[in-house]
Amino acid sequence: EAQVTQNPRYLITVTGKKLTVTCSQNMNHEYMSWYRQDPGLGLRQIYYSMNVEVTDKGDVPEGYKVSRKEKRNFPLILESPSPNQTSLYFCASALAGPSSYNEQFFGPGTRLTVL
Amino acid sequence: DQQVKQNSPSLSVQEGRISILNCDYTNSMFDYFLWYKKYPAEGPTFLISISSIKDKNEDGRFTVFLNKSAKHLSLHIVPSQPGDSAVYFCAATSSGGNQFYFGTGTSLTVIP
Numbered sequence: 001e002a003q004v005t006q007n008p009r010y011l012i013t014v015t016g017k018k019l020t021v022t023c024s025q026n027m028n029h030e031y032m033s034w035y036r037q038d039p040g041l042g043l044r045q046i047y048y049s050m051n052v053e054v055t056d057k058g059d060v061p062e063g064y065k066v067s068r069k070e071k072r073n074f075p076l077i078l079e080s081p082s083p084n085q086t087s088l089y090f091c092a093s094a095l096a097g098p099s100s101y102n103e104q105f106f107g108p109g110t111r112l113t114v115l
Numbered sequence: 116d117q118q119v120k121q122n123s124p125s126l127s128v129q130e131g132r133i134s135i136l137n138c139d140y141t142n143s144m145f146d147y148f149l150w151y152k153k154y155p156a157e158g159p160t161f162l163i164s165i166s167s168i169k170d171k172n173e174d175g176r177f178t179v180f181l182n183k184s185a186k187h188l189s190l191h192i193v194p195s196q197p198g199d200s201a202v203y204f205c206a207a208t209s210s211g212g213n214q215f216y217f218g219t220g221t222s223l224t225v226i227p
Contacts (some may be wrong), residue, residue, distance in 0.1 A: 001198075004158070033215070042219035043204060045161070050213060058214060090158050098208035098215055101147050101166060106158030 002027045004107035006091050012080045012113045013081055021110050023091030031094040032074040033058070033104065034066065036087040049074055050097050055056065081114040088112075118142045119207050121218035129226050134192040136221050138205030141186065145216075146209040150179060150190050153202045153220070162203075163190070195225045 004025045013019055025032065033048040035058075045058030049068040063085055065077040074093075078085060088111050092104040120139045128134045138148075146167035151159035164171040165179045165188065172179050178191045192199055205218040 035217070040124075040219060042117075042119075043206075043217035045214055045216075048213060056213065085126060092158075097213050098147070099210045099212065101164070101210075103149055103161035104215065106151075106160070108158050109156070 004091055004093050004105050006089075006107035006110050008110060009028075009108065010111045012115065014115050015082055016080050019078050019112075021074070021078075021082060021089060021091075021112070023074045023076065023107060024072050025074075025091075025093040026072065027095070027105065028071065029093035029095050030071070031097045031102070031104075032068065033092045033094075034064070034074070034076050035090045035092065036060065037090065037109075038087050043064070046076070046089075050101060081112075083114050086112060086114045116141075117219070118145075119205055119216045119218040121203075121205055121221050121223050123202050124219070125222045125224070127224045127226060131146075131194045132196055133134045134190075134195045134199065134223055134225070136190040136192075138188045138190075138201050138218055139186060140188075140207050140216075142166075142207070142209070143186070144209040144211065146210050147208050148179070148181060149206045149208075150177075150214075151204045151206060151217075152199075153204065159204055169185065169226045192223075195223075197227050199223060200225045 034046040047066040091107040149164040153159040
């Protein structure tokens with residue numbers, strides 16, 4: 001089954017404790033992206049990757065890191081989480097970048113709480 | 116700075132009637148627009164899209180209209196069904212860009 005998977009689905013952590021949210025897709029997609037969803041703010045793009053080893057900042061990259069060492073995986077790293085990073089996070093992938101007019105496929109989301 | 120705006124946070128419609136969800140954008144470079152539907156505890160799923168060379172795209176009960184001069188698009192659902200109750204996000208991108216920009220979402224409730 002074609003899908004985007006994220007782990008964990010739920011995470012409660014404390015300020016400053018490094019964490020990684022994994023994202024994997026099995027569709028051989030080139031484009032991958034991370035979003036956060038907050039009430040009243042919709043979905044905001046954190047980072048995106050056009051292909052392996054090619055990553056770039058989205059609109060809200062502060063406090064996050066990503067890597068794209070393999071085509072299928074795009075982990076989101078919070079080196080020192082803070083309470084303002086409490087949010088619902090979505091990973092997404094697309095066959096190619098936005099200029100190819102492809103839709104994105106989203107993972108099920110990761111609910112992160114930073115105390 | 117929100118480049119894609121959905122000014123109605125919520126909308127309630129009777130089953131069988133038409134649902135109209137609206138979206139405005141500010142960036143005149145946007146030339147491809149998408150609608151996603153999101154159920155609770157799930158990720159958004161793609162619903163329908165439209166490119167700027169068209170002013171209408173239809174897929175079953177769903178139709179998206181694009182008014183480029185007004186920088187406005189709308190999603191029509193006819194007839195509305197209870198299973199359509201979800202949050203709907205509008206998104207936009209440009210042929211020269213690498214990002215998708217999303218609106219804040221509209222929560223649709225279809226009343227049986």
